[in-house]
Amino acid sequence: MSITHEDAEACTVRPDRTATSRSVLMCRPEHFTVVYRINPWMDPQLPTDTSRAVAQWEQLYRTYLDLGFDVQLIDPIEGLPDMVYAANGGFVIDNIAYGASFTFPERQSEGPAYMRWFADNGYEVAQPESVNEGEGDFLLVGDTILAGTGFRSASTSHTELARIYGRDVVSLTLVDPSFYHLDTALAVLDGTPGQEHISYLPSAFDDASLALLRERYPDAIIVNDDDAAVLGLNSFSDGYNVVIASRAADYDRQLREHGYNPIGVDLSELLLGGGGVKCCTLELRR
């Protein structure tokens, strides 16, 4: 008798995953459109449909509410079409919001708008001294902050993070312009200290960063190019439920194999701006 691949898979013990309710900040894409190009996904020649973007975004919003998340909203501002990508609005741990300072002039007014929201909602605001695009480039895994650089956030912002939060910061260099923010190339699936688990796209990192990732996270999920090409990695996990791009089929399969519950959402309209699930989501940690 032979043991098939399926049998072997059925025998593997799936790790227990635990959902922890999240608090997140989002921004309804009422003014979403693509009128400038600051990443390879954006093409101002292609038409965008704002009401479709809103409808798709609403699906993500409702998914989070159904998962029991606390979802806070910041008012969208006319003339700031990328404000929907709330992840870039700052980075929040221990009730301290490190403000964003955007790379491109087109988005620079978003920084103060988000900082005002943080201050109005009881967060201590740390004014940024370096160019940085918030949780787009900074991800908390256990007690470590993984910090991206190469396209947007300056490496000096990593030093600021270490000083502000008193945590270890691991700098990772991104090399593929299509994956210009860390959260387009790497996702935190379980950030619980002691059971850290991530997924990532190896080709998005330089050799030194890749060696670091391999050493720190030997059991990481490696996402394929097709799934990365629909910004599949740009996903948000509560430790068990992982909200992903509905088109990321193999990532979906891998997540199930690892004991997660992937939930697909179609944000194809927002993909025209170069963002997906995670970009629309900023985690608030009191």
Ligand code: ARG
């Ligand atoms: N158009 C936006 C930009 O290029 C997209 C931001 C996506 N956000 C993210 N967290 N990856 O800045």
